[in-house]
Amino acid sequence: MTISLTEAGPGTQSDPGDVLGPVRAFVDTEIVPYAEEWDQAERLPPQILARIGELGLWAPFLPPSDGGSDMRWTTLGRVHEEIGRGCSSVRSFLTVHTMVTWTVHRWGSDAQRARWLPRLAAGELLGAFCLTEPDSGSDASASGTVAEPAASGWVINGEKKWMTAGQVAGLLLVFCRTGDGMSAFLVPADSPGVEITPIKGVMGTRASMLAGITLRDVRVGQDALIGPRGWAAGTVMTGALDLGRYSVACGSVGVVQACLDACVDYTSRRTVRDGPLSELQLIRRKISDMVVGSRAARLLCAEAGRLKDADDPATIMATWVAKYHASTAATAAASDAVQIHGANGFSADHPAARLYRDAKVAEIIEGSTELQQLTIATEAYREVAR
Ligand SMILES: Cc1cc2nc3c(=O)[nH]c(=O)nc-3n(C[C@H](O)[C@H](O)[C@H](O)COP(=O)(O)OP(=O)(O)OC[C@H]3O[C@@H](n4cnc5c(N)ncnc54)[C@H](O)[C@@H]3O)c2cc1C
Structure with a gap:
């Protein structure tokens, strides 16, 4: 049950009911009854992630040409509110996936968009946002992960911690120092040298499948860099x-x-x-x-x-x-x-x-x-x- 007292607001009056109605029903029948179980198990079942894809909720803000439906941010906000009402771990997955997908859409090259967005939009590939490190959180300028130029691209070394969805993500958006500032790289999670360590026993959003990610001599091509180097x-x-x-x-x-x-x-x-x-x-x-x-x-x-x-x-x-x-x-x-x-x-x-x-x-x-x-x-x- 949702208390209707709180329905008013400029973001709701013009939102198409055909978006929020099905999302509410999805949350009430497929998320709320299972949220405690997922919290205890410290994981989300693959089926619920697949259902989010079926409902087109992984990246609806993208244009149709990139696999989305041009959803307005006001509507997306209400969708994330509804998911958050049911389970903050599921909402956490949507949060980081949105951050990665938006980055590729907004700052990626044509080739990067063509390569990654269809699978990200469908949820076939989940994104993880990799900024925080064991010794740098609020102050990202203290970040110690380094990317150095190599013959055909870059070599990345460093350690990231607290990555939401890190246990199952297929694409990592990794922030690195490149000598001239911070740069952002798209790193497939199955790249040689990427080691993923699940983080268990956390206090909240226990089903958000957190992981620490170590990168040891991870080689990526020039096409992994988002935008110019040093400007991220x-x-x-x-x-x-x-x-x-x-x-x-x-x-x-x-x-x-x-x-x-x-x-x-x-x-x-x-x-x-x-x-x-x-x-x-x-x-x-x-x-x-x-x-x-x-x-x-x-x-x-x-x-x-x-x-x-x-x-x-x-x-x-x-x-x-x-x-x-x-x-x-x-x-x-x-x-x-x-x-x-x-x-x-x-x-x-x-x-x-x-x-x-x-x-x-x-x-x-x-x-x-x-x-x-x-x-x-x-x-x-x-x-x-x-
Ligand atoms: C469940 C969970 C999921 C997460 N998912 C991700 C993720 O997907 N990707 C990712 O990159 N990171 C993720 N993080 C990490 C998160 O972004 C950091 O925890 C956050 O940035 C804070 O950094 P910190 O924990 O190092 O705290 P610190 O930076 O060490 O701060 C410690 C305390 O000091 C306070 N503080 C810091 N600076 C100041 C200041 N200037 N003035 C006053 N007080 C200050 C802070 O508010 C905080 O209370 C996640 C963390 C959690 C708990």
Whole structure:
């Protein structure tokens, strides 16, 4: 069940129901009932990844010529919200796949687009975004992976960590130093010298199939480099992270919605002192916070999406704001959801515990809460100085 209170918003009114209706049904019947099982198993079954391909959700933002359906960013945001409502691990797969696919579409050569996009759009090949390293996260400039020119291309050496979908991805977007700055390379995951090590036992998005990726003398051709060498930092990295941030923001709205749905259902059935929990004013306060949190975050995401659709650079800051609000609203809602469920909030029989663990991840990835606070405040001072 989804609470209809939260349907309003500029991104929804013009969205074709023929997109979101089937996605909602897919989430309700094929994701929500299995999300706990996948979380426990720490993996997504191949069938669910195949179903996402059948529904055309891997890269609908691409033009039809590249295997997509020209989906607007506002609509895509609602799709990622719906998937996030069902399972943040599935949404995580969509996030990184979108980042890689968009990169090839936006900055790839004709040959790179022709080679990779059809399979990426169909989900035959999954993408992994490989920026973080054991010793560099928020500060990507500390990255130590190096690509050196070789006779017929490049040789890459380094170690990447925390790659979402890394256990099953077929195409790695790897950020490397090339002496003159950062460069981005498309590296097939089965290249000799690529070693993939699953990361198990993480706190949240446990089914996102994280991996560490070591690259030892990995040889790639000239055609693996995206754009000119040394220019990826302000272009590919910034652009892809902006999309990832948008996806995580929208997915976080879905987490707040899932908390709201679960809590309204639970408090209507659970009784204390001869009455349902739903009659208690302190419970109602938490419910109203979830309603307001989800609606405000959805509106901020819709605004960021609208600016993306208009190709307006203001979307970058709007996306920071949306992600900051949505991810912190999700952790607050999920914390309240556990509280409302009492001991059952600790149990795998109810979604609250998973939502709580998953929500926290969104405050760390694609720009941590602290980096968002710094960036948003810096922009505020910049605007005043203009
Ligand atoms: C589940 C999961 C999935 C992930 N998937 C991917 C992926 O697919 N691809 C990928 O490349 N990476 C991925 N990551 C890594 C993620 O991008 C990094 O964790 C993130 O960038 C933060 O880096 P860090 O963990 O090294 O933290 P650090 O950079 O070490 O930061 C530690 C703490 O210090 C704070 N901090 C840092 N700088 C400042 C500052 N200037 N001022 C104030 N506070 C600051 C941070 O906010 C944080 O709280 C994933 C991580 C997780 C947990």
